Amino acid sequence: MSVGMTFFAALGFGIIFNIRGRNLFFAALNGMIGGIVFSFVRMLGGVYLAQFVAALMITLLAIVLARVLKAPVTTYLIAALIPLVPGGGMYYTMFYIVNNNLDLALATGLDTIGQALSIVMGITFMSGLELAFNAYFKRSRHHI
Amino acid sequence: MCYNPVVKDFDPNSLARLATKAGIILMRSGAETYRVEETMNYILKAYGAKVTDSYATPTLLITSFTLDEQLYHNIKRVKMADVDLDKIVKVNDLSRLAYRHQLSLKDFEKELNKIESEKPYPFYIEILGALVCAFGFAFFFGGTLNDALLSSLVAMVIEALAIYIRPLAFPHFFKYVFLSMIITLMAIAFANLGLGRQDIIIISSLMLLVPGLAITNAIRDTVSGDLVAGLVRASEALINAAAIALGSLLVMLILRGGL
Structure with a gap:
């Protein structure tokens, strides 16, 4: 059940970021799909791969949605991506520092940075592909 | 026409x-x-x-x-x-x-x-958004219904505070330190009363403060070749993240008598 819960997380962020109408629903849906992909790949492989694939899927979906619904990519991307951010890792790193458990703090900190970098890789890869696609078909990114 | x-x-x-x-x-x-x-x-x-x-x-x-x-x-x-x-x-x-x-x-x-001149969503809908958000996160991070309800409560308080201090135009750094201190205080209070898990409540409501837009835009700007804008946004994201961590850290250290 916890898998679909990123729908509500993304929905909440959509409201806070003032997304309106059908865009709000699609942004939340994108967040849910990201959560499902993350949990699915997490069962098969490591957490870094899961973060990478989930970020990749979310960015791809955001680009497709932007083209179909004629709205900026950001609208569908940001609220959906935030649930992937390793907030738990950040918290535990800090928690271990406070408790003077520096070994665990270092391990968790490095793990968190690794996860963040995996997300960055996912977005970078797909955004770069989008640029190449547009350049190849000589399409402006603006008048999608 | x-x-x-x-x-x-x-x-x-x-x-x-x-x-x-x-x-x-x-x-x-x-x-x-x-x-x-x-x-x-x-x-x-x-x-x-x-x-x-x-x-x-x-x-x-x-x-x-x-x-x-x-x-x-x-x-x-x-x-x-x-x-x-x-x-x-x-x-x-x-x-x-x-x-x-x-x-x-x-x-x-x-x-x-x-x-x-368009206005954002009215006050109560934004609060509702924070509630829904923290509720979803608490389950995503493996919390129980109890944790989810408490996280929603904390998130609502945080969002209301954030909206309330918006006209004061606080520097972002202090705003995030302040909000993250409130979150940590409330979560520790709830945990000590035996109502829920401290870590789940803190993480679920801290996610509201995460600089997601700055991170995403920093990456997309850098990929597009707008390196100056990418660097500006990356530093904004890093400073905000540091502020959030600092606020939480301060409260824990003070409560522990470590300061």
Whole structure:
């Protein structure tokens, strides 16, 4: 059940970021799909791969949605991506520092940075592909 | 209705002003840099400008264009504001209309002013958004219904506080330290009362403060080749994240008697 819960997380962020109408629903849906992909790949492989694939899927979906619904990519991307951010890792790193458990703090900190970098890789890869696609078909990114 | 750009019934200075105004609305609402630059160029070209050049960073907009053999410039300082993705959608649609020559510059100005003065969701809906958000996160991070309800409560308080102190225009750093201190205090209080798990409550409600827009835009700007804007946004994200961690850390250290 916890898998679909990123729908509500993304929905909440959509409201806070003032997304309106059908865009709000699609942004939340994108967040849910990201959560499902993350949990699915997490069962098969490591957490870094899961973060990478989930970020990749979310960015791809955001680009497709932007083209179909004629709205900026950001609208569908940001609220959906935030649930992937390793907030738990950040918290535990800090928690271990406070408790003077520096070994665990270092391990968790490095793990968190690794996860963040995996997300960055996912977005970078797909955004770069989008640029190449547009350049190849000589399409402006603006008048999608 | 079709607007004929050959008949120039406007002052070129007001065109320069309106194009940068659209850019400012976009930048303040959290658009990517290439979108700000391209939108300004499209608006200028729509009203007959030649050789348009626009440059945008999160804090500064510069535009320059030629109209009837005359060179015009405009430079604007941008102040950061709250994210408002709906404004980006609307300015984007408006610039598309203008590019198809369906708007006179007067109508364009009227529409742009309308978009600028638009209000975000009302207070209670934003609070509801924070509630839904933390509720979802608590389950995603493996919490129980109890944890989810407590996280929602904390998130509602945080969002209400954030909206309440918005007009005070606190520096972002202090705002995030303050909000994260409140979150940690409330979570520790609830955990000590035996109502829920401290870590789940803190993580679920801290996610509300995570600089997600700055991170995403930093990456997309860097990929697009807007390196200055990418660096500015990356540093913004890092500083905000540090502020959140610092607030939480301070409360834990003080409660532990470590300070």
